[in-house]
Amino acid sequence: MSTSTQGTRQQVTPELRKWIVEQAQAGHSAESVLKAMIASGWTEDVAVDAMESTLRGHLNEQAVAQGLPAxxxxxxxxxxxxxxxxxxxxxxxxxxxxxxxxxxxxxxGLLSDQECDELIELAKPRMARSLTVATKTGGEEVNADRTSNGMFFQRGENELCRRIEERIGRLVNWPVENGEGLQILQYMPGTEYKPHYDYFDPKEPGTPTILKRGGQRVGTIIMYLAEPEKGGGTVFPDVHLEVAPKRGNAVFFSYERAHPTTKSLHGGAPVLAGEKWIATKWLRERKFE
Known part of the structure; x- marks a missing residue:
């Protein structure tokens, strides 16, 4: 394996990107490609950035060619x-x-005990049977897979919501305006949310209407406000992962394309004893309006 670069200028050229893809297709490891670039005069940080961005773009092109969303x-x-x-x-x-x-x-420790309690108390008067997005119409509907009670705060509705939303924005490096409002959910014994995806299926007829409000969902953060005595974990079936619903903690996950290959299938396991309260924040591509 060999390469020639304009190392003194440290410019990532189309020729370099083509060479990186060729090395990957030939079966060379990322470590060996990086070593070859550094030996040819590239600084390590430029070499790493060039390799990561090039291979990411190449994989995306391949995925789109196979019919996956970009x-x-x-x-x-x-x-x-x-x-x-x-x-x-x-x-x-x-x-x-x-x-x-x-x-x-x-x-x-994303949330304090006081913040957890305040969110629950503010939400209680507005709780109702949880709905899900109806992707066939763009509206909302009762779904047998989701048996919790819930409510939505508008983004920035009160000082507590604003403080938590700004904290989440700093934590995940995403504009606050790209977030939906906080959703508060209550799960009693026997209730659950069966495994599902948070992104909107591009094949559903109602999805274009939904996307007008801020584009696709690209990330989720689930914050645990009250712990059940048993059960109620957040499960990721594709990778056999379960996150315990510990008060004040949170689980974040992102999905760069609206497709099962992201392995972002997840659900709320049935609560077996006690109550579980959570706050969910969905993050969009663009400003959510």
Whole structure:
């Protein structure tokens, strides 16, 4: 394997990108490609960025050619250097677990006990049977797969919502205006939300209407407000992962294309004893209106 570059100028040229793709197709490892680039005069940071962006673009082109939706930018917490904590301005949040495929990150202490209690108390007078988006029409409907009670706050509806939304925006590096309002959900014994995807299926007739409000959903963060005595975990069946619903903690996951290949299938396991309360925040491609 060999390469020639304009290393002194450190410009990522089309020729370099073509060479990177050729090396990947020939079966060379990412480490060996990176070493060859550095040996040819590329600085490590430029080489890594060039390789990552090139291969990401190449994989996306292949996916689209096979009929998959194009990948889009997604929220991404700053965990590249494996930090134990993230400073989000008004709070230090623990990084408890990080998975790349699917992209799932578990955070500790995103919310205080007081914030959990306040959200529940503010939500209680407005609780009703939870609805789901009706992708055939763009409206809402009762769904037998979801047996919780719930309500929505408007984005920025009160000081508490604004504070939490701004904290989430800093945590996942995503504009606050791209988020839907906080949804509060209550699960009693026997209730659940069977495994589902949060993105909107492009094949459904109502999806174009839904997307007008802010584009596709690209990320979700589920915050646990009250712990059940048993059950109620957030499950990811494709990777056999279950996140325990510990009060104040949260699970974040993103999905760069509206397709099962993201492995973002997830659900709320049945509550076996006690009550589970959660706050869900969905993040869109663009400003949600």
């Amino acid at each position: 990948a889009v930018p997604v929220p991404e917490p700053d965990v590249a250097e494996s930090p134990l904590y993230l400073d989000v301005g008004d709070r230090k949040v623990s990084v408890l677990q990080s998975m790349h495929d699917p992209r799932v990150i578990v955070f500790g």
